Amino acid sequence: MIRDADAGRLVEARLRAAAPPRPDPALEARVLRAARAAWRDTDREAPAGLVWLWPVAAAAAVLLAVGAAQSSDRLLARRAPVDPGAARAAGAGAVWAAHEAGAPWRAFARAAAARRPPMWCSLRDAGAFLGEDG
Amino acid sequence: MKDARVDDETESEAIRAALGGDAPAGIEVVWRRYAHPLFMFLLGRLRRRADAEDALQEVFVKIARKRRAIAAARNLDGYVYAIARHEAATLVRRRVRREAVAAAAARERLDASDAPPAGEADEVRAALAALPAAQRDVVMLKLYGDMTFDAIARALRIPANTAASRYRYAIARLRTTLLGDRP
Numbered sequence: 072m073i074r075d076a077d078a079g080r081l082v083e084a085r086l087r088a089a090a091p092p093r094p095d096p097a098l099e100a101r102v103l104r105a106a107r108a109a110w111r112d113t114d115r116e117a118p119a120g121l122v123w124l125w126p127v128a129a130a131a132a133v134l135l136a137v138g139a140a141q142s143s144d145r146l147l148a149r150r151a152p153v154d155p156g157a158a159r160a161a162g163a164g165a166v167w168a169a170h171e172a173g174a175p176w177r178a179f180a181r182a183a184a185a186r187r188p189p190m191w192c193s194l195r196d197a198g199a200f201l202g203e204d205g
Numbered sequence: 206m207k208d209a210r211v212d213d214e215t216e217s218e219a220i221r222a223a224l225g226g227d228a229p230a231g232i233e234v235v236w237r238r239y240a241h242p243l244f245m246f247l248l249g250r251l252r253r254r255a256d257a258e259d260a261l262q263e264v265f266v267k268i269a270r271k272r273r274a275i276a277a278a279r280n281l282d283g284y285v286y287a288i289a290r291h292e293a294a295t296l297v298r299r300r301v302r303r304e305a306v307a308a309a310a311a312r313e314r315l316d317a318s319d320a321p322p323a324g325e326a327d328e329v330r331a332a333l334a335a336l337p338a339a340q341r342d343v344v345m346l347k348l349y350g351d352m353t354f355d356a357i358a359r360a361l362r363i364p365a366n367t368a369a370s371r372y373r374y375a376i377a378r379l380r381t382t383l384l385g386d387r388p
Contacts, residue, residue: 078380078384079376079380081380081384082376082379082380082383082384083348083376085325085329085383086329086333086344086348086379087348088325088329089325089326089328089329089330090348090349091245091248091254091349093241093244094240094241094244094258094261098258098261099236099240101258101262102236102240102261102262102265103232103233103236103265105262105265105266106229106232106236106262106265106266106268106269107229107230107232107269109266109267109269109270110229110231110232110269110270110272111229112270113269113270113272114227
């Protein structure tokens with residue numbers, strides 16, 4: 072029976088005697104060459120931490136555009152109320168013509184719809200309300 | 206002991222600075238600190254020198270790619286050894302798949318403890334291979350990687366006492382295997 076401390080030292084000595092060789096210069100050259108190439112490649116790519124921002128930025132831009140369009144519609148509807156009587160006199164064809172000319176046609180539709188439910192009505196509903204099928 | 210810790214921290218700062226910089230030569234600073242112990246760790250995991258060399262290359266490529274995240278990591282050693290562990294596991298899985306045709310033979314090769322020892326080094330290698338992986342990691346890093354228990358604890362993300370006890374258990378097992386002596 073060997074003393075514990077001596078046995079431990081003996082085992083360690085045997086393990087050290089069979090130590091695997093360190094990485095050799097050829098391996099060092101190979102590994103460093105590959106690592107430097109990877110380093111340069113990542114320099115050329117976009118910073119990885121910001122990649123996730125692209126879809127978020129795109130979604131935010133779409134939401135902003137939709138919001139802006141809706142609020143401008145509401146503003147136009149508020150600022151340019153159309154007299155339902157005049158709209159009826161003009162007929163749905165005029166709604167189309169106004170739309171083609173870039174006018175806020177939704178203002179016509181909303182103004183026409185304001186006289187009876189439903190609150191929201193499409194261009195076609197507006198035309199029907201105005202007494203024409205467009 | 207305190208001086209070793211201060212040196213260690215100074216070296217860690219140098220590595221963070223190198224990885225946070227723009228010069229690809231910064232990878233050489235990482236090589237000087239990690240190449241040897243990482244290679245020993247990978248040899249312990251993979252047993253074959255050629256596989257350990259391939260894994261070491263992959264680990265350094267990943268370090269270069271993730272250098273900014275590594276430079277900002279709280280536990281630098283832990284991050285680097287986590288990459289090495291992952292790479293070793295990937296290589297073992299790939300190796301097993303490649304050798305699926307001769308699965309039984311492949312399993313025998315992976316478990317070197319069954320291989321008949323041909324010489325002193327082979328006998329030691331077989332004894333090490335028969336250790337549980339957690340104990341083998343500590344022995345490889347302590348004896349061959351020249352790391353302290355504190356450094357091993359950081360690298361493997363375990364308490365230093367656990368690293369020390371795993372080493373003790375491993376030596377006790379190796380005592381039985383190599384010396385034919387029971388503690």
